[in-house]
Amino acid sequence: MRNKRIRLIQEGVDGEGPVIYWMNRDQRADDNWALLLSQDFAIRHKRKFFVVFCFTPIYLQASYRAYHFMLSNFKEVESKLSLLNIPFILLEGEASSALPQFIHKSKASTLFTDFNPLRIKKEWLDQLKRNINIPIYEVDAHNIVPCWEASPKKEYSAHTFRPKILKKIADFLISFPPLKFHPFNEDSISSKISPESLLRKYKYLKQEIPKFLQKPGYVSGMEQLQRFIHTKLHLYNEYRNDPTKDCLSDLSPFLHFGQISSQRVALTINEYAKNNNKVKAQSDIFLEELIIRKELADNFCFYTPDYDSLNGLPDWGQKTLNEHREDKREFLYSLENLEKSNTHDPLWNACQKDMIFYGKLHGWLRMYWAKKILEWSRSPEEALKNAIYLNDAYEIDGRDPNGYTGIAWSIGGLHDRPWPERKVFGKVRYMNYKGAERKFHVKQYIDEIIATAINDQH
Incomplete structure (x- = not known):
């Protein structure tokens, strides 16, 4: 395979059984290079072809809102694939355990999956390699x-x-080339698990659906x-x-x-x-x-394997934060107070409520929000941990490279440069309320979020 989107991550014994696309990060039937290239491989080798998704009941800090948005999409995916004679199989359990069982049962010959740079996907792949001996290909369908x-x-x-x-x-x-009708799936196979049943089965916290959220x-x-x-x-x-x-x-x-x-x-x-x-x-x-x-x-x-820790920050960022870790903080807030929007800063409180009500936060405000967590935390480690938790639990697009990178930029200077030195932040770029007032009408933003909260209570 010479396509530069594909890389072979495990050699193996190639048989005559089905080709499987393990859908993970790219959950769509349209414009999906991992799906297109795995089906092309199956057609050229005249093999059956299945698409499999492994539902992981606990995934990082994902809450009900994220699971609801994700699972509600799969009816559309399944419907589009079925029109092309491609079964969509929803498995329950982590891929490292559920997928090998399916591969052995179906006598699959080759596995494709989409690319995800997060550590958890790498760990699943490492475990898979120990449990299956067929070729595994990875396709970057996201970038x-x-x-x-x-x-x-x-x-x-x-x-x-x-x-x-x-x-x-x-x-x-x-x-993109079109996805094709698959000619080699003679006998039908279908998923016995419905997305709705999984939402009902697991009692996730924070079960409210964000107000802005579009249909997935x-x-x-x-x-x-x-x-x-x-x-x-x-x-x-x-x-x-x-x-x-x-x-x-x-x-x-x-x-x-x-x-x-x-x-x-x-x-x-x-x-x-x-x-x-x-x-x-x-x-x-x-x-x-x-x-x-x-x-x-x-x-x-x-x-950067430790992208969610202080070790993932640039050397100068680690050095300056360490030099200032003993600086006196004017305010200190626990995770509970942060989560409840209980700080002295009305703009920060509005940002946190914005995340709760809408499941998203404006990009500029995300930077302000994360930098204030550094300013009000006992250590940079605590700041990273709390910012990641709140982002991943409340943002629909949390648990994502963009989130980890944005937090590392805000707290530790990733992809940035040193700035004039100050307390707590050291040489990490500083942001404050007055700077926000120069950017936009802060009171208008706060008033809009407060109005949302009042309406929500009624």
Whole structure:
């Protein structure tokens, strides 16, 4: 296999049984290179082809809202695949245990899976390798430029990463071939587990559904993309750092769960901007976030096994935080007080409530929110731990390289540079309430969140 999106991660005994695509990070039937390339392999070898998803009941800090958004998408995935004679099998349990059983039972010959740089997926793969002896291929269907192709090492910043992406993107930002009707699945096979039954079976905490949340799935995600392009894109550059202006794409939940493809988003925006000079500059700025910044986050997690600890921070960030760990903190807040939005800072409290009510937080506010946790924590380790917990539990797009990277940037200077030294932060960039007031109408934002809270109580 010469396609640069694919890498062989285990050699093995190749038989005549079915080819399996273990769907994990890219949960869609459309525009999915892992699905397309695994089916192509199955067709060329005239084999049966199944798509399998392993439902993990406990995944990092994921709460009901994340599971609901994820599982509600699978009816659409199953329906689209069934029209093409491709079974979608929902297995219950971690892949390291549920998948080997299915592979042995089905006498599968080859396993494909999509790429995920997080440590938990690597651990599952390591366990799988000990339990199955068939070839395993990994396909990066999430990034436009495959992570291992973009750079062979951890990049220092967007400045060092950008030219490497731009050099290769023309080779990868191409149109998708269609998924085909699969001719070799003679006898039908179906999943005996329904997504709804899994939601009912496990009693997750925080069972409220965020207010803003769109219907999940590819169709809904592409509709949201069209709304962004036609009603918000022209405002993106001017207002993207203002939380009181509704000009962001709101695509992050769909991108996080792989319900839509970054590549499809980029192709669609490029096509629109090609015929509309007024939004060309706006689209370039948006694509910088979608491609450079997003894929830089994957680069960080892929090449940094301890991406969620102080050891994952740049050397200068670790050094300056250690030099200031004994500095006196004016305020200290426990995780319980943070979670309940119980601090002296009305803007921070509004940010936390925003996450609770809407399941998302504006990008600029996420930086402010995380930096204040550092300022009010007994140690940088405690700050990292609490910020990651709150982000992963409440943000629909938590448990994600973007989240870990953003928190590491905010707390430890990742992908940033040293700034003038100050208490607690050392040389890590500082943000404060007055700086927020220079950016946007802070009182308006706080009032809107308070109004949401009051309405929610009634």
